[in-house]
Amino acid sequence: AQKITQTQPGMFVQEKEAVTLDCTYDTSDQSYGLFWYKQPSSGEMIFLIYQGSYDEQNATEGRYSLNFQKARKSANLVISASQLGDSAMYFCAMRPSQGAQKLVFGQGTRLTINP
């Protein structure tokens, strides 16, 4: 079975600072995908970034980057130059290789950006 652990229930960061949200995962699969989603108070899950288990380079999407350390089974999200609009819940998720389109989610981290 797959498991995602996000150990930071909440984080408070000053605007324009960089922030790292932690994510560790547990799987016996060799092939898997790791995803980060942002959920504002409105409820919609917004896709941010993807990392495949065989990708040698860390994924980047604008201000978002994923610090992927396969041996440590960690996939931390880094947000550079945080903005007030980044305040939201952030979820790390994993999809295993076998069949299912199912995503396994962590419990999330609530990020608050202070002006």
Add this chain to the structure above:
Amino acid sequence: KAGVTQTPRYLIKTRGQQVTLSCSPISGHRSVSWYQQTPGQGLQFLFEYFSETQRNKGNFPGRFSGRQFSNSRSEMNVSTLELGDSALYLCASSLGVAAYQETQYFGPGTRLLVL
């Protein structure tokens, strides 16, 4: 391209009633997955439909069911509602043809309150 749409956005029902939620995927996407989000259990996978067939199912009682139409639109039904069914129900769509690499895109969700 239009995103995933879900209707209704908000719903209030009483115990024992049944409810039907609707999801229209992104054009061209053939896979629709449903998730339940509660404060206590987090995000949990309900089921996935692909080409009008249920392809995967999570650990939910038979009161939770769904279907998919030929245009890939999906409906989810919950019969004999219980207080614990109060949740945000999220629908996600994807092409459904790749394995772990494929990104799921979520709709805005339906907030269900059972009184």
